[in-house]
Amino acid sequence: MSSSGSHQESREADFILHPKWLVPMTEKGLVLSDHSLAIQGNKIVAIEPCESLKNTFKSVREINLENHLLIPGLINAHGHSPMTLFRGFADDLPLQPWLEEKIWPAESQWVSEEFVRDGAALAIAEMLRGGTTAFTDMYFFPEEIAKLAVDANIRTMLASPILDFPTVFAQDADDYIRKATELSDRYKNNNHVQVAFGPHAPYTVSDTPLQHISTLANELDIPIHIHVHENIQEVEDSVSKLGKRPLARLEELGLVSQLLQCVHATQLEDAEIALLAEAGVTVIHCPSSNANLSSGSCRTQDIVDAGINLCIGTDGAASNNELNMINEMRQAALQGKISASHAEATSAWEVLTMATVNGARALGQEESLGTLEIGKLADCVAVDLNHLNTQPVYDPVSTLVYSVQSQQVSHVWVDGKLNVENGELCSLDTAELIAKARSWANKIQ
């Protein structure tokens, strides 16, 4: 006897998730209740009402997330992961003395491949634990970070650093540029790692290497990720030395294109916002760092209104002092209301868009990341709202941005694999990471 021909066979799934609220970020305000999500391999294969999905899929693991919000993985669009070892090392100082008197001397004394590995490993663990599934990073020895990211199952875009002056990593601008292109070549088909050019800032890289970077970036079709217009002093110094603002100089040198990612950009005139919008530039807002170093306020709502792709970055832990994208969204929302002088500015939904959809676009991966949709890569985060500080819930996205602490992140999937389960990192050794951080701090302080 054969089974009935009309019987539909179950499809396979590795995971079926049943969250209380599912926010796909495909549409502003859309919160799905009683919906489940199925993961097979590294992809999202279904998002359907619970009952229909239960009938269609046979799953290896079902995970009940009965008090949880499920969102796309958070994308940290700017940081310096190894600097986590300098967390709290030089607080309550402005940018220039912070850099020149504290950070650069400490870096020249301590940075090595081992420093980079231990600092980036701590940062990656903190980011995963807090729901970050992809991060853009600018630091020396980026290949060390690439290896860690692959091992830890987190996505990264490495903005390979470029400076005029020698460091332990490279001799001169050409040497830095060569290292960047070689790294890009080695990782060009990697599922977790992308490479970008990371000229540090207009004031640390001169015209010739900037033009060279522009040419190569266009050839290789990879982004240029640069700190620019971070504070008023940078702009004034450029005007007094060169007779032009840094962005005008970058434009003359041919860098202002859709490959450009401007980090900080606290000093933007209307015409500059129009220029960035017209050229399709990405702007990366680091609100905690901008406040911490008193760099200035980013005109977030004006930037969004101009149609610019605005993302959020934590910056390094030496100027933040945490790699916490949930706090950073809150900070972006609150600072945005202050700088716009109206409370509707930079709403909870807008900052979550910046941290997901816009972050994916900055990676050039808007087709595969940034939202929860069938066929996209399974990078998703569950947040437990069943805590005193997150009850009651009227709008789970508002609760996420304005009330959640990142330790409420309970589950994190990257590329379909579970990285955090019930608030614990699945494969990283927290105690060992902390012990290494302490051992560095004992030497450094």
Place this chain on the structure above:
Amino acid sequence: MSSSGSHQESREADFILHPKWLVPMTEKGLVLSDHSLAIQGNKIVAIEPCESLKNTFKSVREINLENHLLIPGLINAHGHSPMTLFRGFADDLPLQPWLEEKIWPAESQWVSEEFVRDGAALAIAEMLRGGTTAFTDMYFFPEEIAKLAVDANIRTMLASPILDFPTVFAQDADDYIRKATELSDRYKNNNHVQVAFGPHAPYTVSDTPLQHISTLANELDIPIHIHVHENIQEVEDSVSKLGKRPLARLEELGLVSQLLQCVHATQLEDAEIALLAEAGVTVIHCPSSNANLSSGSCRTQDIVDAGINLCIGTDGAASNNELNMINEMRQAALQGKISASHAEATSAWEVLTMATVNGARALGQEESLGTLEIGKLADCVAVDLNHLNTQPVYDPVSTLVYSVQSQQVSHVWVDGKLNVENGELCSLDTAELIAKARSWANKIQ
């Protein structure tokens, strides 16, 4: 045989705490290592090097806090605890539509003694869990909050609300004032509860009741706690209607004295700062709420430099949306750097002073609270820094303010009794509090 006459007898202690870092807040920058603290009854009876204290005291319980920072209990200088039931109910709106279109209509529909009890109970639990050991509160039915505070073992100063118009709590200004004086009388010898007058704001209380309040406050020697200069619109409306700014009006009415507590005060001219300093007024800064409602920026560093007692408040959860003094310190530090345009402003140590020493002064309890000193009341908080996001540690106070999440608070003592142990509330039922909050939200939304 008798024991040797030279043998010194051990003293008794209920608790001996062995923290890694002990920050008494008696002196800026003072971090004690290898020191222990002994509690007997409701008092701190010793702070000594571990070894000497172990030899002197016999303790009922020794608590090893080997990765922890021990600080004085945090003092939340302004809030509306029952409004926790409106957390996230009306986000991304400016003050006037937030109040007039959302909060006041919802309050007139829902506020009752039961609402106050359930909302304040949730708030008290959240605050204790996050290291807050005393809070000033302004809301209807304050006696319900008083009873909860006594039961939950948390200190409170209840600013009994006063308005011109009727609510479910009182009929007219005289009725509100009578309720405030009666409450003050009933709680005048209570160890946990103090009472203040809580005129809502200059624009909701007219001259006659304000003068009456001033007279009574002087007679009873209790504070006047009022929202004032919260945003520019309040100031402009007053100027256009009355020809004077609200603070000028309060001064004319005799309210500007050391009994006055000005909440928000985002709009202060130099002369007003000088006036408040001269009169010994307390200012209470609510940075998250000020940003959330786009009310404006408080000139925190200027206020501190003028010698004014500046405290930190979370405000209610309808405009914050969390009662988290650790996040609020961070917010005060970051906003202070933006508003002062220099990064040394409102350092980590300064904001911790605001949240402890200055808060105690606002309660008129600087002799018994605000620092860890022998003879003071044992309100203290242990924070576990052994987390990925708080390593390494160079300065534990910087780590506390810029990196800690409040869920890292592990132990809280109020009046010598343990309220939170290993991150769990000792006597409050979290699940029941959450269930009640949900049930209210289901009705309200």
